[in-house]
Amino acid sequence: MVNGRLELTIKINELPSPEPVENGWQQFSIDCEGVVFKVTVRPKIWRRLEEAEKNYPMWVAAVSGKLGAKTDDGYVLEQPSIQAFERKPKEPKAAEPDTKQAAPA
16 A cells, blocks of 8 residues: 545635634635535735735636545635636637648549
8 A cells, every 4th residue: 555645726716705713814615516625724825815806807726735624514624725826818719711622522
């Protein structure tokens, strides 16, 4: 048997509604197709999400951590970290001229 480590990454693109806990920490929940992950982050990490919301018209954040204790409706995400990125809108593909020519009959 080989030892491994299970890490999760959850992508979000909207600011969750946090509940303040001790010392400025914020707790929020993320619903992943019916499985709810409870996340508690330090103020510095929470600010990354707030800055993304404020500075980017479109953004995405990767919330990652270890699978923690089971709750009634999901799990706790332990040792969470957050990376937020600006999301650029996809440019529509330009129609390319049809260079294929019909084969002679």
